[in-house]
Amino acid sequence: MQQSEQIVVGRIGAVYGVKGWLKVQSFTDDPESIFEYSPWLLSQKTEREMKVVEWRRHNNGLIARLEGISDRDEAARLTGADICITADELPALADDEFYWRDLIGMRVVNTNGYDMGVVEQIMPTASNDVLVVKANSNDGFGKSERLIPFIQSEYVTAVDKEAKQIQVEWPSDF
Template identity: 55%
Template structure:
């Protein structure tokens, strides 16, 4: 799938808000309000991604928005828990040393000594740093099923090679 066709989930709808078709929005972006910078929104309706435009939005105990053409509470309620996505090509370009999490999923993780730890299966935030969840290889010599590796640039993460789909880490494979 090309970047032009790739769909990235950036949030989801919460409950309806008020009687005029407004919805609560749960943003997955670093700055929650920046979800409204990405246009158009794609919402999966009956298995198909459909474009929607945000008519208005505001902060109210979180974020709420009004989609164009969605004018009544009952209709808005059918959007509760639906994902909000955008095409990947509307996301800002990053510098060579910056990465979107989605780029890291599936990358092979190896130690600086060449031991294959597995592949990136998930990533989560801890407050102090992000953590890679690395699904270990089936025949891992240390009997590990997964490893949690802190994403600390230069100290733990030594190299990320987009082309080779490989992350080199300074990490004890037995840990």
């Protein structure tokens, strides 16, 4: 049986109090939805499966108590660990929705057919996500990288998951 890809959905922060509570940094769209996943696979130097016993909001953040962790010293050993889930635990998306991980590595071609390069990463900004496209080594315009706003229907005209290609309305020389 093939093991499912692991997705990092958060990180364990500092210890909170003396009873084993930990601060939790969530990378999910809705920060509290990190607690919908169980168990967590904590990944540090080794991997360890943990269940959340209870959690709550604290100031502007989240704190949680994990099964088997009852004091500050035990909790301290988990600080800095990535909180992972398996890819098959992610919710299904509509046809016009995408996980960032699915867009990374896709080829980007503009509406004139010019090969702009490959999505290297996606950068979040206050207004919209931005595709960081690594240009081809022989780019005709001498570009090494392009930043293209991921705004569907305006700049991103099509995403073909099967062909692993994104079509954009973007000038070749920009």
